[in-house]
Amino acid sequence: MTKDETKTTVGKTRFFQGEHQTQPLFCIEPGIPCQYAREQASELMGYVRDLTLSGLLDENPQLVWASYYLSALAKALLDDAEMGMTH
Template identity: 35%
Template sequence: MNKANPPQLSNLKTVGLTHFIYCSDHPLFQVSPGVPIGEALAQASDLLSLAKAFAEDAVYSRDSDRHAWAAHYLTALGKAVIDDVLQGLSLEVARH
């Protein structure tokens, strides 16, 4: 990385290369490019926090698996956002 010109994290954005939720080996969704990474990570944190709460509910709720499925999908969404941010950071580091 060029120490004279380090990347400004506040200027970095999602790259939009990460797909998630697959149907028959085809991605159904993709992270949108151009979202500031701070906002994207804050959203991922919220998604993962909700997933944790639903997973805890799933442990205690034996009448339905809807909490487990909600946790599954929220986790997939949060992971995709984080993976996309990491891809963007890797690309930025490679450029410097």
């Protein structure tokens, strides 16, 4: 096991939807191996790409909104993994 594999998410990243919201829509839990979080974020971004293209080509705004939320989750995973890597 390399040093990077032992680093874990810190659990500080939250995603809020809308102005003045005090409850996060979702958050990243602490203790997820950073490498796993990065892999999951990469996979999610592939789905984001597919949903965005399908949503635009099919003129389906629900798919575009789904891609928006998945991209926010992927970013949260990456942000939290980055914090975990620097601690």
